[in-house]
Amino acid sequence: MKIPVIRRILESNEEKAQELQDFFEANGIVVLNLISSPGAGKTTLLEKTLNALRDEFNMAVIEGDIQTTADAERIARCGVQTVQINTEGACHLDSYMIYRAVEKLSTEHLDIIFIENVGNLVCPAEFKVGEDGKVALLSVPEGDDKPEKYPLLFSEAKLLLINKIDLLPYLEFDLEKVEKVVRGLNPSLEIVKLSARTGEGFEEWLSWLRKRVEEKRS
Amino acid sequence: MKIPVIRRILESNEEKAQELQDFFEANGIVVLNLISSPGAGKTTLLEKTLNALRDEFNMAVIEGDIQTTADAERIARCGVQTVQINTEGACHLDSYMIYRAVEKLSTEHLDIIFIENVGNLVCPAEFKVGEDGKVALLSVPEGDDKPEKYPLLFSEAKLLLINKIDLLPYLEFDLEKVEKVVRGLNPSLEIVKLSARTGEGFEEWLSWLRKRVEEKRS
Numbered sequence: 001m002k003i004p005v006i007r008r009i010l011e012s013n014e015e016k017a018q019e020l021q022d023f024f025e026a027n028g029i030v031v032l033n034l035i036s037s038p039g040a041g042k043t044t045l046l047e048k049t050l051n052a053l054r055d056e057f058n059m060a061v062i063e064g065d066i067q068t069t070a071d072a073e074r075i076a077r078c079g080v081q082t083v084q085i086n087t088e089g090a091c092h093l094d095s096y097m098i099y100r101a102v103e104k105l106s107t108e109h110l111d112i113i114f115i116e117n118v119g120n121l122v123c124p125a126e127f128k129v130g131e132d133g134k135v136a137l138l139s140v141p142e143g144d145d146k147p148e149k150y151p152l153l154f155s156e157a158k159l160l161l162i163n164k165i166d167l168l169p170y171l172e173f174d175l176e177k178v179e180k181v182v183r184g185l186n187p188s189l190e191i192v193k194l195s196a197r198t199g200e201g202f203e204e205w206l207s208w209l210r211k212r213v214e215e216k217r218s
Numbered sequence: 219m220k221i222p223v224i225r226r227i228l229e230s231n232e233e234k235a236q237e238l239q240d241f242f243e244a245n246g247i248v249v250l251n252l253i254s255s256p257g258a259g260k261t262t263l264l265e266k267t268l269n270a271l272r273d274e275f276n277m278a279v280i281e282g283d284i285q286t287t288a289d290a291e292r293i294a295r296c297g298v299q300t301v302q303i304n305t306e307g308a309c310h311l312d313s314y315m316i317y318r319a320v321e322k323l324s325t326e327h328l329d330i331i332f333i334e335n336v337g338n339l340v341c342p343a344e345f346k347v348g349e350d351g352k353v354a355l356l357s358v359p360e361g362d363d364k365p366e367k368y369p370l371l372f373s374e375a376k377l378l379l380i381n382k383i384d385l386l387p388y389l390e391f392d393l394e395k396v397e398k399v400v401r402g403l404n405p406s407l408e409i410v411k412l413s414a415r416t417g418e419g420f421e422e423w424l425s426w427l428r429k430r431v432e433e434k435r436s
Contacts, residue, residue: 003290004322005302006315072221084223089344091309097224104222123341126307 013127016095020102020130024113030212031113033129035153036137037146038119041163043071045137045196045205046114050078052206057111057213062101064093064118071116081105092123095130111213121146125153132212133158140164140173147181155185159192159208166195231345234313238320238348242331248430249331251347253371254355255364256337259381261289263355263414263423264332268296270424275329275431280319282311282336289334299323310341313348329431339364343371350430351376358382358391365399373403377410377426384413 024031034042050059060081063072072084083101085093098115105113115131117124125134136157138146141164147154154160160182162175175193182189192208194201242249252260268277278299281290290302301319303311316333323331333349335342343352354375356364359382365372372378378400380393393411400407410426412419 003287003294003300003302004319005287005290005304006318006322007304007306069221069223072223076221082221084221086223086225088225091341091344100224101222104224123309126309 013095016099017128017130020095020099023102024130024132027107027110028216029107029110029113030209030216031115031129031131032212033115033117033124033131033134034137035117035121035124035134035157036119036139037121037142040119040137040139040142041196042116042119042137043074045161045163046075046116047078048196048199048202049114049206049209050075050080052202053112053209054079056210058109059112059114060105060107060110062093062098062105062113062115064097064116066090066118075116087118091118091120092127093117093129094127098129111216112209121150121153125150125156132216135159135161137161137163138178140167140171144172144174144178147178147185151185154182154189157186157189159190161205162191162193164195164197165193165200166198231313234317235346235348238313238316241320242348242350245325245328246434247325247328247331248427248434249333249347249349250430251333251335251342251349251352252355253335253339253342253352253375254337254357255339255360258337258355258357258360259414260334260337260355261292263379263381264293264334265296266414266417266420267332267424267427268293268298270420271330271427272297274428276327277330277332278323278325278328280311280316280323280331280333282315282334284308284336293334305336309336309338310345311335311347312345316347329434330427339368339371343368343374350434353377353379355379355381356396358385358389362390362392362396365396365403369403372400372407375404375407377408379423380409380411381414383411383418384416 036042061075062083064085066087069084072082076082083104085097134157136153192204254260279293280301282303284305287302290300294300301322303315303319352375354371410422
Protein backbone atom coordinates (compact mmCIF):
# COMPACT_ATOMS: atom_id res chain seq x y z
CA MET A 1 0.00 0.00 0.00
CA LYS A 2 1.34 3.39 -0.97
CA ILE A 3 1.19 5.95 1.83
CA PRO A 4 0.54 9.53 0.70
CA VAL A 5 2.96 11.90 2.43
CA ILE A 6 2.24 15.57 2.99
CA ARG A 7 5.29 17.78 3.45
CA ARG A 8 6.55 21.29 2.67
CA ILE A 9 4.54 22.84 5.46
CA LEU A 10 7.44 24.81 6.80
CA GLU A 11 8.55 25.71 3.30
CA SER A 12 5.90 28.38 2.93
CA ASN A 13 7.06 29.84 6.26
CA GLU A 14 10.62 29.90 4.98
CA GLU A 15 9.66 31.57 1.71
CA LYS A 16 7.95 34.35 3.63
CA ALA A 17 10.98 34.57 5.95
CA GLN A 18 13.24 35.00 2.92
CA GLU A 19 11.01 37.79 1.62
CA LEU A 20 11.29 39.54 4.99
CA GLN A 21 15.03 39.03 5.10
CA ASP A 22 15.44 40.60 1.66
CA PHE A 23 13.37 43.57 2.81
CA PHE A 24 15.43 44.03 5.98
CA GLU A 25 18.66 43.72 4.00
CA ALA A 26 17.55 46.28 1.40
CA ASN A 27 16.61 48.69 4.18
CA GLY A 28 19.68 48.10 6.33
CA ILE A 29 17.74 46.93 9.36
CA VAL A 30 19.28 44.55 11.90
CA VAL A 31 16.60 42.12 13.10
CA LEU A 32 17.13 40.02 16.21
CA ASN A 33 14.81 37.25 17.34
CA LEU A 34 14.92 36.91 21.15
CA ILE A 35 14.01 33.48 22.44
CA SER A 36 13.87 32.12 25.98
CA SER A 37 11.72 30.45 28.61
CA PRO A 38 9.09 32.61 30.26
CA GLY A 39 10.65 34.78 32.93
CA ALA A 40 14.23 34.69 31.65
CA GLY A 41 14.19 38.47 31.44
CA LYS A 42 13.62 39.35 27.77
CA THR A 43 11.40 42.37 28.44
CA THR A 44 13.64 43.84 31.15
CA LEU A 45 16.65 43.34 28.88
CA LEU A 46 14.85 45.18 26.09
CA GLU A 47 13.75 48.07 28.31
CA LYS A 48 17.31 48.66 29.50
CA THR A 49 18.69 48.28 25.97
CA LEU A 50 16.21 50.73 24.45
CA ASN A 51 16.95 53.28 27.16
CA ALA A 52 20.72 52.86 26.72
CA LEU A 53 20.74 53.17 22.92
CA ARG A 54 17.87 55.56 22.20
CA ASP A 55 20.21 58.42 21.23
CA GLU A 56 22.29 56.22 18.94
CA PHE A 57 19.76 54.17 16.99
CA ASN A 58 16.22 54.08 15.71
CA MET A 59 14.70 50.92 17.18
CA ALA A 60 11.37 49.13 17.11
CA VAL A 61 10.03 46.12 18.98
CA ILE A 62 7.65 43.37 17.87
CA GLU A 63 6.22 41.81 21.02
CA GLY A 64 4.97 38.24 20.80
CA ASP A 65 2.69 36.91 23.52
CA ILE A 66 0.03 34.26 23.65
CA GLN A 67 -2.23 36.74 25.38
CA THR A 68 -2.09 40.20 27.02
CA THR A 69 -0.36 43.39 25.93
CA ALA A 70 1.44 43.96 29.23
CA ASP A 71 4.95 43.57 27.78
CA ALA A 72 4.19 45.81 24.80
CA GLU A 73 3.01 48.51 27.18
CA ARG A 74 6.28 48.31 29.13
CA ILE A 75 8.22 48.59 25.86
CA ALA A 76 6.11 51.43 24.42
CA ARG A 77 6.90 53.47 27.55
CA CYS A 78 10.52 53.47 26.35
CA GLY A 79 9.32 55.64 23.46
CA VAL A 80 9.94 53.22 20.57
CA GLN A 81 7.54 51.91 17.94
CA THR A 82 5.94 48.74 19.31
CA VAL A 83 3.66 46.21 17.68
CA GLN A 84 1.99 43.50 19.72
CA ILE A 85 1.28 40.08 18.28
CA ASN A 86 -1.17 38.06 20.38
CA THR A 87 -0.93 34.53 19.07
CA GLU A 88 -4.03 33.39 20.99
CA GLY A 89 -2.59 30.00 21.74
CA ALA A 90 0.08 29.53 19.11
CA CYS A 91 3.35 28.63 20.74
CA HIS A 92 5.73 30.56 18.47
CA LEU A 93 5.85 33.45 16.00
CA ASP A 94 5.99 32.57 12.32
CA SER A 95 7.02 34.70 9.37
CA TYR A 96 3.44 35.50 8.38
CA MET A 97 2.79 37.05 11.78
CA ILE A 98 6.03 39.05 11.55
CA TYR A 99 5.10 40.20 8.05
CA ARG A 100 1.80 41.58 9.34
CA ALA A 101 3.60 43.28 12.23
CA VAL A 102 6.26 44.86 9.98
CA GLU A 103 3.47 46.34 7.85
CA LYS A 104 2.40 48.31 10.93
CA LEU A 105 5.86 49.82 11.46
CA SER A 106 7.25 52.84 9.74
CA THR A 107 10.53 51.22 8.72
CA GLU A 108 12.28 54.20 7.15
CA HIS A 109 15.45 55.08 9.09
CA LEU A 110 15.06 52.06 11.39
CA ASP A 111 18.34 50.52 12.57
CA ILE A 112 17.19 47.62 14.71
CA ILE A 113 14.02 45.59 15.15
CA PHE A 114 13.89 43.40 18.23
CA ILE A 115 11.43 40.53 18.05
CA GLU A 116 10.48 39.26 21.50
CA ASN A 117 9.23 35.77 20.73
CA VAL A 118 6.64 33.85 22.77
CA GLY A 119 8.20 32.53 25.99
CA ASN A 120 9.04 28.97 24.95
CA LEU A 121 12.39 27.25 24.64
CA VAL A 122 11.19 24.70 22.11
CA CYS A 123 8.95 25.76 19.22
CA PRO A 124 10.22 29.25 18.34
CA ALA A 125 13.65 27.79 17.57
CA GLU A 126 12.22 25.95 14.53
CA PHE A 127 10.67 28.96 12.82
CA LYS A 128 12.69 31.46 10.81
CA VAL A 129 11.17 34.93 10.72
CA GLY A 130 13.63 36.75 8.46
CA GLU A 131 15.97 37.64 11.31
CA ASP A 132 19.72 38.28 11.15
CA GLY A 133 20.08 35.99 14.09
CA LYS A 134 18.44 34.37 17.05
CA VAL A 135 19.49 35.60 20.48
CA ALA A 136 18.98 32.94 23.12
CA LEU A 137 18.47 34.09 26.69
CA LEU A 138 19.20 31.66 29.49
CA SER A 139 18.81 32.88 33.04
CA VAL A 140 20.73 31.44 35.96
CA PRO A 141 17.65 30.36 38.01
CA GLU A 142 16.45 28.15 35.13
CA GLY A 143 19.35 25.78 35.70
CA ASP A 144 22.46 24.79 33.81
CA ASP A 145 20.88 21.72 32.20
CA LYS A 146 18.78 23.61 29.66
CA PRO A 147 21.21 23.51 26.68
CA GLU A 148 21.38 19.72 26.97
CA LYS A 149 17.62 19.41 27.27
CA TYR A 150 16.72 21.89 24.51
CA PRO A 151 19.69 21.78 22.14
CA LEU A 152 18.02 23.20 19.03
CA LEU A 153 17.84 26.81 20.18
CA PHE A 154 21.46 26.78 21.31
CA SER A 155 22.57 25.21 18.01
CA GLU A 156 20.72 27.86 16.02
CA ALA A 157 21.50 30.98 18.02
CA LYS A 158 24.04 33.62 16.99
CA LEU A 159 24.41 34.90 20.54
CA LEU A 160 23.71 33.42 23.96
CA LEU A 161 22.99 35.86 26.76
CA ILE A 162 23.36 34.29 30.17
CA ASN A 163 21.19 36.57 32.28
CA LYS A 164 20.76 37.13 36.03
CA ILE A 165 24.41 36.39 36.79
CA ASP A 166 23.95 38.45 39.98
CA LEU A 167 22.24 35.32 41.33
CA LEU A 168 25.23 33.02 40.72
CA PRO A 169 26.41 33.17 44.37
CA TYR A 170 23.02 31.90 45.57
CA LEU A 171 22.34 29.11 43.12
CA GLU A 172 24.09 26.05 41.78
CA PHE A 173 24.75 26.92 38.18
CA ASP A 174 27.87 25.63 36.48
CA LEU A 175 28.84 28.34 33.98
CA GLU A 176 31.76 26.34 32.63
CA LYS A 177 29.55 23.36 31.96
CA VAL A 178 27.03 25.50 30.09
CA GLU A 179 29.76 27.07 27.97
CA LYS A 180 31.25 23.68 27.18
CA VAL A 181 27.89 22.18 26.20
CA VAL A 182 26.78 25.08 24.00
CA ARG A 183 30.17 25.31 22.27
CA GLY A 184 29.86 21.60 21.56
CA LEU A 185 26.49 22.25 19.95
CA ASN A 186 27.53 25.44 18.19
CA PRO A 187 31.25 26.28 17.99
CA SER A 188 30.66 29.79 16.58
CA LEU A 189 28.14 30.83 19.25
CA GLU A 190 29.05 34.08 21.00
CA ILE A 191 28.33 34.28 24.73
CA VAL A 192 27.73 37.32 26.90
CA LYS A 193 27.15 37.00 30.64
CA LEU A 194 25.16 39.81 32.19
CA SER A 195 22.63 40.95 34.68
CA ALA A 196 19.97 43.18 33.15
CA ARG A 197 19.03 44.14 36.70
CA THR A 198 22.43 45.24 38.06
CA GLY A 199 23.95 46.23 34.71
CA GLU A 200 26.95 43.91 35.06
CA GLY A 201 28.14 42.78 31.62
CA PHE A 202 25.57 44.99 29.92
CA GLU A 203 28.14 47.08 28.04
CA GLU A 204 29.36 43.96 26.27
CA TRP A 205 25.85 43.29 24.94
CA LEU A 206 25.53 46.90 23.76
CA SER A 207 28.89 46.63 21.95
CA TRP A 208 27.68 43.45 20.27
CA LEU A 209 24.59 45.32 19.05
CA ARG A 210 26.64 48.27 17.80
CA LYS A 211 28.81 45.87 15.80
CA ARG A 212 25.74 44.35 14.15
CA VAL A 213 24.54 47.79 13.05
CA GLU A 214 28.01 48.71 11.71
CA GLU A 215 28.21 45.46 9.76
CA LYS A 216 24.80 46.10 8.24
CA ARG A 217 25.72 49.65 7.23
CA SER A 218 29.03 48.69 5.61
CA MET B 219 1.40 55.94 22.06
CA LYS B 220 -1.11 53.57 20.52
CA ILE B 221 0.20 50.01 20.18
CA PRO B 222 -1.08 48.13 17.12
CA VAL B 223 -2.21 44.65 18.14
CA ILE B 224 -2.34 41.72 15.73
CA ARG B 225 -4.74 38.95 16.70
CA ARG B 226 -7.07 36.40 15.11
CA ILE B 227 -4.23 34.13 14.12
CA LEU B 228 -5.87 31.04 15.51
CA GLU B 229 -9.22 32.12 14.17
CA SER B 230 -8.39 31.03 10.65
CA ASN B 231 -7.35 27.65 12.08
CA GLU B 232 -10.70 27.40 13.85
CA GLU B 233 -12.67 28.32 10.75
CA LYS B 234 -10.98 25.53 8.83
CA ALA B 235 -11.56 23.17 11.77
CA GLN B 236 -15.26 24.01 11.68
CA GLU B 237 -15.37 23.26 7.95
CA LEU B 238 -13.77 19.87 8.64
CA GLN B 239 -16.15 19.16 11.51
CA ASP B 240 -19.16 19.89 9.30
CA PHE B 241 -17.78 17.51 6.69
CA PHE B 242 -17.19 14.74 9.23
CA GLU B 243 -20.66 15.27 10.70
CA ALA B 244 -22.34 15.14 7.29
CA ASN B 245 -20.50 11.92 6.48
CA GLY B 246 -20.99 10.26 9.87
CA ILE B 247 -17.29 9.91 10.60
CA VAL B 248 -15.98 9.80 14.17
CA VAL B 249 -12.68 11.68 14.34
CA LEU B 250 -10.37 11.31 17.32
CA ASN B 251 -7.25 13.38 17.89
CA LEU B 252 -4.67 11.35 19.86
CA ILE B 253 -2.24 13.46 21.84
CA SER B 254 0.61 12.44 24.13
CA SER B 255 4.30 12.76 24.84
CA PRO B 256 6.64 10.85 22.54
CA GLY B 257 6.79 7.21 23.54
CA ALA B 258 3.48 7.05 25.42
CA GLY B 259 2.34 4.30 23.07
CA LYS B 260 0.02 5.96 20.53
CA THR B 261 1.17 3.88 17.56
CA THR B 262 1.04 0.57 19.42
CA LEU B 263 -2.42 1.44 20.72
CA LEU B 264 -3.56 2.18 17.18
CA GLU B 265 -2.10 -1.01 15.73
CA LYS B 266 -3.92 -3.14 18.31
CA THR B 267 -7.12 -1.15 17.89
CA LEU B 268 -7.13 -1.44 14.10
CA ASN B 269 -6.51 -5.17 14.31
CA ALA B 270 -9.27 -5.64 16.89
CA LEU B 271 -11.93 -3.63 15.03
CA ARG B 272 -11.08 -4.24 11.36
CA ASP B 273 -14.12 -6.48 10.81
CA GLU B 274 -16.51 -4.04 12.50
CA PHE B 275 -15.53 -0.65 11.13
CA ASN B 276 -13.92 1.15 8.23
CA MET B 277 -11.04 3.09 9.71
CA ALA B 278 -8.31 5.41 8.49
CA VAL B 279 -5.30 6.98 10.18
CA ILE B 280 -3.65 10.35 9.69
CA GLU B 281 -0.13 10.08 11.07
CA GLY B 282 1.57 13.27 12.21
CA ASP B 283 5.32 13.29 12.70
CA ILE B 284 7.96 15.97 12.52
CA GLN B 285 9.99 13.66 10.32
CA THR B 286 10.07 10.03 9.12
CA THR B 287 7.28 7.78 7.91
CA ALA B 288 8.09 4.92 10.27
CA ASP B 289 4.82 5.12 12.21
CA ALA B 290 2.71 5.38 9.05
CA GLU B 291 4.38 2.24 7.74
CA ARG B 292 3.49 0.35 10.92
CA ILE B 293 -0.11 1.54 10.61
CA ALA B 294 -0.40 0.79 6.88
CA ARG B 295 0.60 -2.81 7.60
CA CYS B 296 -2.70 -3.09 9.51
CA GLY B 297 -4.41 -2.72 6.13
CA VAL B 298 -6.11 0.64 6.66
CA GLN B 299 -5.88 3.85 4.65
CA THR B 300 -3.00 5.88 6.04
CA VAL B 301 -1.82 9.40 5.26
CA GLN B 302 1.44 10.70 6.64
CA ILE B 303 1.90 14.36 7.52
CA ASN B 304 5.55 15.32 8.00
CA THR B 305 5.47 18.71 9.66
CA GLU B 306 9.21 19.29 9.10
CA GLY B 307 9.66 21.03 12.41
CA ALA B 308 6.17 22.21 13.30
CA CYS B 309 5.26 21.04 16.78
CA HIS B 310 1.57 20.27 16.21
CA LEU B 311 -0.95 19.51 13.49
CA ASP B 312 -3.29 22.30 12.44
CA SER B 313 -6.57 22.13 10.57
CA TYR B 314 -5.00 23.08 7.24
CA MET B 315 -2.70 20.07 7.42
CA ILE B 316 -5.61 17.81 8.31
CA TYR B 317 -7.63 19.24 5.44
CA ARG B 318 -4.90 18.33 2.98
CA ALA B 319 -4.65 14.85 4.50
CA VAL B 320 -8.41 14.24 4.35
CA GLU B 321 -8.33 15.14 0.66
CA LYS B 322 -6.06 12.10 0.15
CA LEU B 323 -8.50 9.70 1.84
CA SER B 324 -11.45 8.02 0.24
CA THR B 325 -13.94 8.97 2.94
CA GLU B 326 -17.03 7.16 1.66
CA HIS B 327 -18.13 4.48 4.16
CA LEU B 328 -15.49 5.54 6.69
CA ASP B 329 -16.53 5.11 10.33
CA ILE B 330 -13.50 6.38 12.23
CA ILE B 331 -10.47 8.53 11.47
CA PHE B 332 -7.71 8.42 14.06
CA ILE B 333 -5.36 11.39 14.00
CA GLU B 334 -2.04 10.59 15.64
CA ASN B 335 -0.74 14.03 16.52
CA VAL B 336 2.94 14.99 16.81
CA GLY B 337 4.40 13.67 20.08
CA ASN B 338 4.10 16.76 22.27
CA LEU B 339 2.07 17.34 25.41
CA VAL B 340 1.89 21.10 24.97
CA CYS B 341 1.20 22.62 21.55
CA PRO B 342 -1.23 20.13 19.95
CA ALA B 343 -3.71 20.77 22.76
CA GLU B 344 -4.27 24.33 21.50
CA PHE B 345 -5.20 23.49 17.94
CA LYS B 346 -8.61 22.21 16.92
CA VAL B 347 -8.56 20.04 13.83
CA GLY B 348 -12.29 19.32 13.42
CA GLU B 349 -12.21 16.32 15.75
CA ASP B 350 -15.08 14.91 17.82
CA GLY B 351 -12.72 14.82 20.71
CA LYS B 352 -9.14 14.76 21.90
CA VAL B 353 -7.91 11.50 23.40
CA ALA B 354 -5.04 12.11 25.81
CA LEU B 355 -2.61 9.27 26.39
CA LEU B 356 -0.57 9.27 29.58
CA SER B 357 1.77 6.37 30.18
CA VAL B 358 2.81 5.23 33.64
CA PRO B 359 6.59 5.67 33.13
CA GLU B 360 6.10 9.37 32.32
CA GLY B 361 5.14 10.06 35.92
CA ASP B 362 2.00 11.07 37.74
CA ASP B 363 2.86 14.78 37.76
CA LYS B 364 2.06 15.41 34.09
CA PRO B 365 -1.58 16.59 34.45
CA GLU B 366 -0.47 19.26 36.92
CA LYS B 367 2.40 20.33 34.70
CA TYR B 368 0.48 20.32 31.41
CA PRO B 369 -3.13 21.00 32.41
CA LEU B 370 -4.47 22.21 29.06
CA LEU B 371 -4.56 18.83 27.34
CA PHE B 372 -6.29 17.20 30.30
CA SER B 373 -8.83 20.04 30.49
CA GLU B 374 -9.61 19.69 26.80
CA ALA B 375 -9.66 15.92 26.39
CA LYS B 376 -12.82 13.83 26.09
CA LEU B 377 -11.03 10.65 27.17
CA LEU B 378 -7.86 9.95 29.10
CA LEU B 379 -6.13 6.66 28.42
CA ILE B 380 -3.67 5.73 31.14
CA ASN B 381 -1.39 3.36 29.27
CA LYS B 382 1.28 0.84 30.33
CA ILE B 383 -0.51 -0.04 33.58
CA ASP B 384 1.36 -3.37 33.49
CA LEU B 385 4.32 -1.31 34.78
CA LEU B 386 2.48 -0.02 37.87
CA PRO B 387 4.08 -2.59 40.22
CA TYR B 388 7.56 -1.43 39.24
CA LEU B 389 7.14 2.33 39.29
CA GLU B 390 5.88 4.98 41.67
CA PHE B 391 2.78 6.26 39.98
CA ASP B 392 -0.15 7.39 42.07
CA LEU B 393 -3.25 6.53 40.02
CA GLU B 394 -5.62 8.06 42.56
CA LYS B 395 -3.73 11.32 42.54
CA VAL B 396 -3.85 11.48 38.73
CA GLU B 397 -7.58 10.78 38.69
CA LYS B 398 -8.19 13.42 41.35
CA VAL B 399 -6.14 16.05 39.52
CA VAL B 400 -7.66 15.44 36.08
CA ARG B 401 -11.21 15.36 37.46
CA GLY B 402 -10.46 18.70 39.11
CA LEU B 403 -9.38 20.06 35.73
CA ASN B 404 -12.17 18.40 33.79
CA PRO B 405 -15.10 16.86 35.71
CA SER B 406 -16.61 15.17 32.63
CA LEU B 407 -13.36 13.50 31.51
CA GLU B 408 -13.69 9.76 30.98
CA ILE B 409 -10.75 7.61 32.05
CA VAL B 410 -9.71 4.17 30.83
CA LYS B 411 -6.70 2.36 32.30
CA LEU B 412 -5.08 -0.14 30.00
CA SER B 413 -1.96 -1.78 28.76
CA ALA B 414 -1.79 -1.84 24.97
CA ARG B 415 0.98 -4.41 25.34
CA THR B 416 -0.73 -6.97 27.60
CA GLY B 417 -4.31 -6.20 26.54
CA GLU B 418 -5.50 -5.45 30.08
CA GLY B 419 -8.31 -2.89 30.01
CA PHE B 420 -8.30 -2.86 26.23
CA GLU B 421 -11.90 -4.05 25.87
CA GLU B 422 -13.09 -0.95 27.74
CA TRP B 423 -11.37 1.30 25.18
CA LEU B 424 -12.94 -0.67 22.32
CA SER B 425 -16.38 -0.31 23.93
CA TRP B 426 -15.83 3.42 24.23
CA LEU B 427 -15.03 3.56 20.51
CA ARG B 428 -18.08 1.49 19.58
CA LYS B 429 -20.27 3.91 21.56
CA ARG B 430 -18.84 6.88 19.66
CA VAL B 431 -19.69 5.22 16.33
CA GLU B 432 -23.22 4.36 17.53
CA GLU B 433 -23.80 7.94 18.69
CA LYS B 434 -22.64 9.25 15.34
CA ARG B 435 -24.91 6.92 13.42
CA SER B 436 -28.01 7.71 15.48
